[in-house]
Amino acid sequence: MATRAELKAESRNRILQAAGTRLRVEGLAGAGISDVMKDAGLTHGAFYAHFANKSELSAAALRHALLENRERWVGERKDETWKQRLRRLAHRYLTQIHRDRPAEGCALAALATEAGRGDELIRRAFDEELLKSLHGICNGAQEEQVPTDLRLDDAIALMALCVGGISLSRAVADKELSARILRACGDAAGRIASVTKQD
Template sequence: MPTQKERNAETRRRLLSAAREVFAEKGYAHAGVADVVKRAARAHGSFYLHFANKEAVLQALLEDAMARMSLELKALWRWDEEPESGVRKTVRRFIEVYGDDRDLWLLLDQCGSVESAFKKLSDQWFQQLATSILHGIASAEPSALMPGLDPEVLACVLAGMLSDGTRAFYQENPSWSADEFADELSTIWSLTLGYDRVSASPAGHV
């Protein structure tokens, strides 16, 4: 028989799943707590045992999506292979994982433009992504980076290119595939990072 802790965890999971479905169907602005608890088949009062309001539900969903992406980033940019290949795998995997949670990332973009709490969350995520990229750049041989480029600035540029480009890819539904998009983006990264000019793979990973 499930323990109280297990029952609470299951209720929270069902509320989060229901909220994601409701947000996708009705839009975040038009969704309400009543819609969420009805979809989750839970008592109205149980919602407030786990979340203060619908903003808290969305924040929890977004934090889960960020945690999933962070786990992927830790396993990327492996230098036991050619650096160009590592970059492409990094970019391609980011696009894939983003696609799995595209509804949440697009909600973050929308809510971040009007609500300060989500703007702060968006900024934190961007800084985390840029920091991961900076660690990858720092692991490279000094000769790999194009002369005159500031690694911190470059990391922010590449992070913006990756996150904004991927968001636009899913929003605009272009005729080209995710693989074609990944090829183009990773080529730009490799050229900027100078991996077309080095033969040795940098040691370490993000």
């Protein structure tokens, strides 16, 4: 069976995969429809059988990419303190490999500045997916070390630190400075954690 509907779903998936990759590498403005379709093994004409316009594709591809991202990064629940968790996640994120392979990297970091100039559809996608990722970060540490509200605030700050750090490390021409940015942000990550006792 697997006919029609399934074939179309498979095509759509290939398109989303290709678009997600190109989005992360070339940005919202850079990723052209015909290139994406070529990557997916189709021609540009087939595009409109799947999406109404480019904006819909971008939003869908962003969601697709971030789903993948979360599975890779915040999946496991470990036995660690909140501070340890923040530090561990940041160090896993702020690597030279991640910096040099945007194609498989975090889509939030790839589109952070461009998304703000996008339309409502993309902003909503960014919004909702970011929230899911933040909750993924909050869960998975030992309970009750830090109140839920503070934990979310910490997760937000961690996300900003990581997104900013990777972006800066990519934007910079000097490799040494780039490495130092990654290191400095990774080191600072643990210090972001709210401390419940004092304060």
